[in-house]
Amino acid sequence: MTDSVSGLSPRCYALVPAAGAGVRSGAEGPKQYVQLAGRAMLAHTLDALLQVPGLSATLVVLAPDDDQFETALPDLQGQAVWVARCGGVTRAQSVAKGLDQLLASGAQPQDWVLVHDAARCLLRPEWVTDLIEACLDDPVGGLLACPLPDTLKASQAGRVSATIDRQHKWAAQTPQMFRLGQLQAALAQAVSDGIVVTDEASAIEAQGHQPLLVEASLENFKVTWPADFALAERLLQSR
Numbered sequence: 001m002t003d004s005v006s007g008l009s010p011r012c013y014a015l016v017p018a019a020g021a022g023v024r025s026g027a028e029g030p031k032q033y034v035q036l037a038g039r040a041m042l043a044h045t046l047d048a049l050l051q052v053p054g055l056s057a058t059l060v061v062l063a064p065d066d067d068q069f070e071t072a073l074p075d076l077q078g079q080a081v082w083v084a085r086c087g088g089v090t091r092a093q094s095v096a097k098g099l100d101q102l103l104a105s106g107a108q109p110q111d112w113v114l115v116h117d118a119a120r121c122l123l124r125p126e127w128v129t130d131l132i133e134a135c136l137d138d139p140v141g142g143l144l145a146c147p148l149p150d151t152l153k154a155s156q157a158g159r160v161s162a163t164i165d166r167q168h169k170w171a172a173q174t175p176q177m178f179r180l181g182q183l184q185a186a187l188a189q190a191v192s193d194g195i196v197v198t199d200e201a202s203a204i205e206a207q208g209h210q211p212l213l214v215e216a217s218l219e220n221f222k223v224t225w226p227a228d229f230a231l232a233e234r235l236l237q238s239r
Helices: 041-050 089-105 126-137 180-193 202-206 225-237
Strands: 012-016 058-060 081-084 112-115 142-149 152-156 158-164 170-179 212-216
Touching: 012 041, 012 089, 012 142, 041 126, 058 089, 081 089, 089 112, 089 180, 112 126, 112 180, 126 142, 126 170, 126 212, 142 202, 158 170, 170 180, 180 202
Parallel strands: 012 058, 012 112, 058 081, 142 212
Antiparallel strands: 112 170, 142 170, 152 158
């Protein structure tokens, strides 16, 4: 697909916000540097993205005071991996600052950006390729997601208050792929409107758009709770 304004085919960039402290994980220090199967969690994540042929570069957004990246990932630095120590307090702030950095580094508003959680370290390159192929000609963009298989319960005071219909409900994953300029504007508008966005798709949705759902695997889960680390390590070792 060629952009009608510039006459150039839009490029694809990955953006990995990795400025969080990982409070829920129970780990000592940022969870993206926890060792899994002999490597930092973030190393597994970036390794998968580096194997995607459609990506021009991957930008990692770190906290301003991060002093661990170069030591923890000595073999993943180079032209294909860019680092910016400009992360914010929230994920949305880190993504917004990362978008600014991409534009300052030569990316264009019509280019695609694939935002991916650092803690989804079981990502496979073919899943990213599927997302790119599905979204490249889409007017909105989309995200990897998985239809919910389980019965859903609402709770109140530790007891079930209702059973929720799971039909047509999906668990959102990442990467989430949108036009850089459109996502930048959507995140800025969400801040202006006082909307709390927990992922990029929700910011796009707030503008009245309907992102495409691209089915992915349950294996693409986000390492969040203490028990998730052992599961992720077993799965990485089995590959």
